[in-house]
Amino acid sequence: MTPEYLDTTTTIVAPTTAPGGAVMVIRLSGSRAIEIADTLFRGRKRLCDAEGYTLHYGHIIDSQERIVDDVVVALFRAPHSYTGDDTVEITTHGSEYITTEIVRLCIERGATMATAGEFTRRAFLAGKMDLSRAEAVADIIAADSRWSHNVASTQMRGAYSAKFRELRDELLHLCSLLELELDFSEEDVEFADRSTLRSLLDKVENQITSLTSSFTLGNALKNGVTVAIVGKPNVGKSTLLNALVEDDRAMVSDIAGTTRDSIEATTVIDGIRYRFIDTAGIHTTDDKLEQMGIERTHRMIANASIILHLATADDPTFDSVAYDDKQHYIRVVNKIDYATDITDIDSDALLISARMGTGLDALRQRLRDIVDTSKLDAGSVVVTNMRHYAALSQALAALSDARRAMNVNMSGDLLSEDLRRILHHIGEITGEITSDDILHTIFSRFCIGK
Ligand code: GDP
Numbered sequence: 001m002t003p004e005y006l007d008t009t010t011t012i013v014a015p016t017t018a019p020g021g022a023v024m025v026i027r028l029s030g031s032r033a034i035e036i037a038d039t040l041f042r043g044r045k046r047l048c049d050a051e052g053y054t055l056h057y058g059h060i061i062d063s064q065e066r067i068v069d070d071v072v073v074a075l076f077r078a079p080h081s082y083t084g085d086d087t088v089e090i091t092t093h094g095s096e097y098i099t100t101e102i103v104r105l106c107i108e109r110g111a112t113m114a115t116a117g118e119f120t121r122r123a124f125l126a127g128k129m130d131l132s133r134a135e136a137v138a139d140i141i142a143a144d145s146r147w148s149h150n151v152a153s154t155q156m157r158g159a160y161s162a163k164f165r166e167l168r169d170e171l172l173h174l175c176s177l178l179e180l181e182l183d184f185s186e187e188d189v190e191f192a193d194r195s196t197l198r199s200l201l202d203k204v205e206n207q208i209t210s211l212t213s214s215f216t217l218g219n220a221l222k223n224g225v226t227v228a229i230v231g232k233p234n235v236g237k238s239t240l241l242n243a244l245v246e247d248d249r250a251m252v253s254d255i256a257g258t259t260r261d262s263i264e265a266t267t268v269i270d271g272i273r274y275r276f277i278d279t280a281g282i283h284t285t286d287d288k289l290e291q292m293g294i295e296r297t298h299r300m301i302a303n304a305s306i307i308l309h310l311a312t313a314d315d316p317t318f319d320s321v322a323y324d325d326k327q328h329y330i331r332v333v334n335k336i337d338y339a340t341d342i343t344d345i346d347s348d349a350l351l352i353s354a355r356m357g358t359g360l361d362a363l364r365q366r367l368r369d370i371v372d373t374s375k376l377d378a379g380s381v382v383v384t385n386m387r388h389y390a391a392l393s394q395a396l397a398a399l400s401d402a403r404r405a406m407n408v409n410m411s412g413d414l415l416s417e418d419l420r421r422i423l424h425h426i427g428e429i430t431g432e433i434t435s436d437d438i439l440h441t442i443f444s445r446f447c448i449g450k
Contacts, residue, residue, distance in 0.1 A: 008085075008122050011036060013106040014114035016449035021094045026102050027449065028111060029087040029119060034075070036109045037088040040102070041073060047088065052077030060090065060102055068105070069098045083119050084126030117446025121439065124431060130161045131431025131442070135385060138446050139222065146271030147221045147373060151382050163381045164430050167207055171423050174200050178416040197415075198406060204422070205399050211383050212392045216326075217371070218384035220305060224266055224273040225371060228300045230321060231310030236334040240310065240354040241265055241278040244364070262293070262300055270368050277304065306370060308332055308363075313339030316346065328370050332363065387442075388429045395425035 011030025017023070028037055038047045043058025050056060054075050060068040074089040081087035092098045107113060117138070124134040136155035143149035154160060174197060229237045242248050245265040263278040277300050280293030301307055301321060306328045311318050312335040323329050331349040337356045345351065350366060352359030376382060383389055402418035404410075427433035 008125055011111045012114035012118055012122075013103055013111040014119075014449040015099045015103065016089070016119075017094075019094070019096050019099070024092050024094045024099045026090045026092065026099060026106075027087065027114075027119060028090070028106055029081065029083045029085050029114075029122065030111070031078075031085060032110055033086045033088045034077075036106055036111055037073065037090070039109050040105050041071070041090075043073070047073065047075055050075050052080055060092070060105070062101070062105060063108075068101050069093055069095075079126070079128075082128070083122040084128050085122065114448060115444075116448050117443030117450055118448075120446060120450055121443040124439075129158075131434060131439075132161050132164065132385070132388065132429055133158060134431070135387075135442060136160070137450060139384065141447065141450065145221075145268045145273040147376065148273065148384075150271075150376060151218060151221050151384050154379075154381065155384070159379070160381050161430055163207075163211070164426055167204060168423060168426050168430075170200060170204055171419055171426070174204075175416050175419045175423070178412040178419070194406065201399065201403060201406070205396070205403075208392055208396050208399065211381065212389060212396065214375070214380070214382040215384075215389045217373075217375070218382040219386075219389075220371060221272065221382070222384040224275040225306060225367075226275045226277065226304045227306040227308055227367065228277045228279055228297075228304035229308045229310060230279050230297065230301060232315075232319070235310040235312050236354045237278050237310055238263070240308075240332075240334065240352070241276050243354045243357060243360060244274075244276055262296055269364050272368065272371050272373070274367060306330065306367065310334050311349075313345070313351075316344060316349070318346070330363075330366060387438075391425045391428045395422045398422045398425065 009031070011028065011032040013026065013028045016025045016027045034047050040060050040062075041047060041056070041058050042061050043056045045056070047056065052075060056073045056075065058071065058073065060071050062068050069092045072091045074091070076082070076087040076089075078084060078086045090102060092102060103113070120129075120134050120137050123129055124131060129137075133156055136152050139152035140149065140156055143152045177197070229241055231237055241263065245267040247265065262280065264275055265278075266273055266275045268274075279297035279300050280290065285291060285294070301323065304327065307321060307323050308330050309318055309321055310332050313333055314335065316333050318331055321329070331346055333345050333349045333351050334354050336351045336358065337353040350359060350363050352363055354360075383392065398418055398421035402415060402422065405415045405418055424433055428438075431439075
């Protein structure tokens with residue numbers, strides 16, 4: 001039996017706009033959408049007689065023939081709609097009462113309430129978009145900076161899927177060469193010249209590697225770049241966080257140990273979201289609560305992309321902080337407003353006064369320079385989705401098996417099996433190969449009405 005969430009035979013309804021605006025849109029989609037809408041709508045003509053891509057002004061009438069609202073109905077006929085089914089979008093005044101009443105009337109006439117992401121899931125199941133494009137719809141709704149919007153929009157418009165189609169075609173070509181060879185195995189022919197195979201495999205590997213390595217950037221663009229602000233107590237970490245996000249997020253005080261737990265605040269610098277974490281000051285203490293905060297600080301440092309290490313002009317020394325070569329480390333000397341002599345200060349360090357706002361533009365610029373978006377300007381495809389990254393990593397593992405098989409002159413059938421595994425993982429990204437569970441997990445993260 002088809003699970004309820006994969007059933008596309010019902011007609012579904014949901015508000016597609018968030019409450020609070022001047023107008024609201026209710027979407028009704030499915031084979032009975034137009035018929036159900038006609039039972040509620042009174043306009044110049046019946047919707048069932050109207051063509052697709054038309055707008056209709058009229059009233060929504062309840063069971064007692066009372067007018068619920070003046071509305072504009074947009075009509076889309078299958079297959080030319082978002083979901084691929086007949087779809088009616090009713091624009092009403094932005095009242096929660098009106099919206100609830102119209103949704104209730106639709107349900108009374110036979111529609112069912114749409115679940116989270118159900119409109120987009122139907123679009124995917126109807127072949128209107130592949131899975132990576134459907135996932136990008138959720139990303140574009142969540143995008144909160146220029147670059148996170150840019151990557152989601154490229155993915156939604158299909159450039160991303162096109163890249164995977166290209167990869168798939170190359171792999172299929174390789175498989176077909178090998179499988180043709182198998183058909184003629186009796187005759188001892190080698191259709192798939194091994195050096196051609198090897199260079200095709202190299203090409204595919206380069207493409208997949210460049211996609212997996214784009215994930216660091218993609219993840220930063222989608223989820224924000226984490227910046228841990230670290231240093232001894234009282235160096236001005238909280239003051240700096242507040243100054244960078246232009247808000248009083250962290251408590252500032254002269255009392256060492258005020259920030260016992262980490263505080264996070266985000267801001268966008270030139271189109272990129274940064275997540276600043278004000279960590280508890282690292283020092284030796286017997287206070288149990290402070291010790292827990294310091295332990296957490298060490299974990300925060302380990303997970304951050306950028307470490308901002310703060311000292312002050314009167315004590316410009318930096319204790320050692322452990323970080324790895326993938327992390328960026330910036331030394332910052334704060335409180336230069338009361339420094340009389342800065343000659344002893346490490347020349348690599350940025351000089352700032354968090355309190356006065358001095359040097360903050362240079363610091364912002366340094367943070368922005370770390371995120372190289374030049375690839376995006378050139379229209380490169382960037383992986384932002386953890387699920388895609390995992391599938392690509394598995395594809396790479398299958399690829400190295402294929403390469404090993406080729407090195408030891410393994411027979412064509414075994415080689416082709418490895419290539420099919422690579423294809424399988426690529427297919428998981430675009431949705432050619434997916435389990436119901438995966439679909440359910442992906443779409444349940446959407447909002448209702450999308
Ligand atoms: P944290 O413990 O590292 O988070 O330090 P705080 O941000 O709480 O600051 C400790 C003290 O230093 C507060 O009294 C701040 O007002 C002060 N402070 C922070 N930044 C500056 C600065 O740039 N100049 C001066 N003069 N004082 C600062």
